[in-house]
Structures are given as structure tokens and as C-alpha cells.
Amino acid sequence: MKTIHSMTGYATAAADLPRGALALELRSVNSRYLDIQFRLADELRGAEPMLRELLGTRVARGKVDCRIGFSARSGIEAAQSLNAPALEKLQRLAAEAQRAFPESGPLRLADVLRWPGVIAEAPQDEAALRDAALGAARHALEELCAARAREGAKLAANITARVAEMERRIAEVAPLVPEAVAAFQAKLAQRLREALGSADDERVRAEIAVFAMKSDVDEELTRLTAHLGEVRRTLGQGGPVGKRLDFLAQELNREANTLASKSAGARIGDHALELKLLIEQMREQVQNIE
Numbered sequence: 001m002k003t004i005h006s007m008t009g010y011a012t013a014a015a016d017l018p019r020g021a022l023a024l025e026l027r028s029v030n031s032r033y034l035d036i037q038f039r040l041a042d043e044l045r046g047a048e049p050m051l052r053e054l055l056g057t058r059v060a061r062g063k064v065d066c067r068i069g070f071s072a073r074s075g076i077e078a079a080q081s082l083n084a085p086a087l088e089k090l091q092r093l094a095a096e097a098q099r100a101f102p103e104s105g106p107l108r109l110a111d112v113l114r115w116p117g118v119i120a121e122a123p124q125d126e127a128a129l130r131d132a133a134l135g136a137a138r139h140a141l142e143e144l145c146a147a148r149a150r151e152g153a154k155l156a157a158n159i160t161a162r163v164a165e166m167e168r169r170i171a172e173v174a175p176l177v178p179e180a181v182a183a184f185q186a187k188l189a190q191r192l193r194e195a196l197g198s199a200d201d202e203r204v205r206a207e208i209a210v211f212a213m214k215s216d217v218d219e220e221l222t223r224l225t226a227h228l229g230e231v232r233r234t235l236g237q238g239g240p241v242g243k244r245l246d247f248l249a250q251e252l253n254r255e256a257n258t259l260a261s262k263s264a265g266a267r268i269g270d271h272a273l274e275l276k277l278l279i280e281q282m283r284e285q286v287q288n289i290e
Contacts, residue, residue, distance in 0.1 A: 002238030004235060005152040006149075006155055007028060007030045007062035008288060009147040010028075011025075011141070011142075011147060012024065012140060013136040013137070015135060017129065019072060020072040023068070023070075024067070025066075025140075026137075026140045026144045029062065031063035033061065035063040035064070036055055039065070040067075047130045050130070054134065059145075061290045066137070068137075070129070086115070094107050152289065156289075158285050160232070166279070170271075223251075224255045227248055227251050227252050242288075246283065249279060259275065260273065
């Protein structure tokens, strides 16, 4: 069975190379869609498409920042050689300058060696660097997914607890409706006696029928129960279900608002408000789910 993942996570990885060290960092936070951003060392710009594809295989939703830096190892000098084209260019410039300033002395060897580009370092092994970056990314991605799964399990448990509390509240509301209708009947009969000196049974029955129709919340309770059952099913299904859970939270809130507007008594109203609070708490947690 697939697990529930949070969109929040953090992971690091490192790799040692002969010329230096790689340091990789992955951060993920909430987002409506999958948004991957890279901050890569210049030597690794060409690896971005492969890194993007790798991250996309395991992360379905969230804003992911991938940072990879490369630090040259101190004390290790890269192989160096003279850059022939740069030397030829310097010779031409020196000859032109000598003609323009015949009194000037020739270039010294130290000046030649300090000239930009004359000394060329052996190029970095780009394939080895790219492979090291991909290896570090795979390791960090495993760590990131594990962290997201651990937090996702906690979020799922939190939501399940709130679902259970909402189901308990709904079960308590159903028997309160007949009590509210009976209380309204007694209050209406008393007011008619006080106003007319006697209770008009026909009028009482008509008023009670209207009140009972306006305060009938059976449909709302049925829908609330069905939506909560769907929340449980979705959590059990696992995978990237955050958008589905967010939709269900909106539907639960809509039904809870209708229940509150049709409250036939203070106790039903209290239950409706408590349901709205629990739904909002659930929705806050849902915002973190992939």
C-alpha cells in the first residue's frame, strides 16, 4: 500500500572527487504543483536535465530546491600546461607594442606566465563530476522521501483522529433534532396559551411542521458521514492524495455551514461550530500533504 507523504522535507549528501568535493542539499516545502529549482555549480550546469528527471520520479508535488556546490581541494594542484594559442597571441601583441615603443624592454618570463590564459589547467572530468552529482542526488532523494514519509504518517494519524472526533459529534447531533422539535412544540403551545388563553392545536401542528422541515438536517448529516468515510478511504489508499483531501475538506466545511444555519437548538449549534473547528484543523494538516 502506498504511504502518505508530507511536502516538507530536508536532506543532504556529499561526494569526494580527486579534484574536490561535492555538497548537495535538497529542501521541499508546500506548493500547489511540482516546482523544482536548481542552484548548481558552473561545472554542473549540464547535469540539470538529468537531475530534474530524477527528482520528478519520486516527488509528485511541492516546491523543491536543489543546491549543489563544488569546492576544489586545497593542496592538490591540477595538471598545467602552456596554452599555445594564447602564447602566439601574446607574441603578436608584444611585437606590436615593441614597434610602438622601441625603447621598452622585452617581456620577462614571469610576465608571460602571469598573462591570463597562458597557463592552461587540465579540464575537469565532466562525466565523473556529473556521475558523482547524480549519485549524491539519489542518496539525498532517498533521505528526503523517507523524511516526507515519516511526517506524512504523523499527518495522516492527526487527520484520522479528527475524523473520528467529527464522526462522534455527528452521531450526537442526530437524536438532538427530535428533542429540539419537541421543545419548540412546548414553547409554541405555551405562547399561544398566553396570547389567546388556549392553544390552537391546528396552528400548533402547522407551525411545528414548518419548524421541523426547516430544521431537518438528515441530509447534511448523511453527507458529512459520507465525506468522512471518503477521507478515511483516501488516507488508506495513500500516494499523492493532498488535492483530493483538500477538496473533501471544502465539502465538509460546506455541509457544516449548512448544519449551523439550520440549527434547531443551542446544542446542535455548538456541535456544528465544533465540527467547523475540527474541519479547519484537518484542512491545515491537509495543506502539507503531497
